Amino acid sequence: MLGLYPQNFKFSKFGFAKISPEMGNKRDFFKKLSFKKNKDLLVKDKKDAGALKVKKENLQKNYNLYADLLLRYGYIKIAEELVKDKIYPYVVMHIINDKNTKELIWHRDQYFHGKDFIGPKFKLYKLAIYFQDTNKNNGVTGFIPKFISPRFKNRYIDTIFAYLSSFLSIHPRLSIGEAVIFSGKVMHHRPRQKTNNFREVIIFSCTNNPNNLPNLKNNKNEFLNIFIKSKIDNGIK
Numbered sequence: 309m310l311g312l313y314p315q316n317f318k319f320s321k322f323g324f325a326k327i328s329p330e331m332g333n334k335r336d337f338f339k340k341l342s343f344k345k346n347k348d349l350l351v352k353d354k355k356d357a358g359a360l361k362v363k364k365e366n367l368q369k370n371y372n373l374y375a376d377l378l379l380r381y382g383y384i385k386i387a388e389e390l391v392k393d394k395i396y397p398y399v400v401m402h403i404i405n406d407k408n409t410k411e412l413i414w415h416r417d418q419y420f421h422g423k424d425f426i427g428p429k430f431k432l433y434k435l436a437i438y439f440q441d442t443n444k445n446n447g448v449t450g451f452i453p454k455f456i457s458p459r460f461k462n463r464y465i466d467t468i469f470a471y472l473s474s475f476l477s478i479h480p481r482l483s484i485g486e487a488v489i490f491s492g493k494v495m496h497h498r499p500r501q502k503t504n505n506f507r508e509v510i511i512f513s514c515t516n517n518p519n520n521l522p523n524l525k526n527n528k529n530e531f532l533n534i535f536i537k538s539k540i541d542n543g544i545k
């Protein structure tokens with residue numbers, strides 16, 4: 309069922325917003341969806357600072373569950389209220405840190421480097437749902453205030469500036485089932501795992517219109533289409 313939304317959800321000056329749907333059976337739900345006990349179904353991603361990712365074939369088996377989670381508990385509804393636009397998740401990553409996972413350094417998913425725009429050429433949001441209570445010690449996504457984070461059109465200077473101002477960064481404290489949403493243009497990082505309470509998270513890349521992704525749109529096996537179908541099945545506009 310759709311949760312209730314007693315809070316006023318809004319974006320902070322750090323460029324992210326927290327999403328806290330009401331869920332009755334969180335622990336069981338996320339335990340069932342967890343891959344922590346299925347390490348053989350994970351692959352280490354060197355490009356993601358050694359985080360462990362659920363292999364594509366297993367990920368695909370869960371597409372319906374992920375779509376249901378997003379729609380039934382109101383993550384999408386709240387996210388759409390926040391961004392005042394439509395939200396279409398088109399890629400899912402299911403990620404676990406372990407003790408060997410390093411910091412994922414400060415970066416933006418979309419930025420200018422000189423004249424080149426790097427990253428997706430359309431509106432991009434990341435929506436991350438955490439499987440356990442998560443904070444700076446177990447890899448919550450951290451953010452730098454937007455006002456001290458001007459976008460240099462040089463990725464290297466931009467990154468150095470992020471480290472120089474990172475003492476002002478914020479790392480939200482999230483409870484199981486809570487999510488954050490942020491724009492691809494926002495400076496963010498994943499701190500190194502410091503406790504044994506390993507971070508598990510599903511991160512959705514989202515955009516505001518399925519037409520932004522003509523290749524995915526026409527493939528019924530893609531998450532984008534599973535999501536759209538699930539929306540119709542649940543009678544959600």
Ligand SMILES: [Fe+2]
Nearest residue numbers: 415416417496
């Ligand atoms: Fe990122």
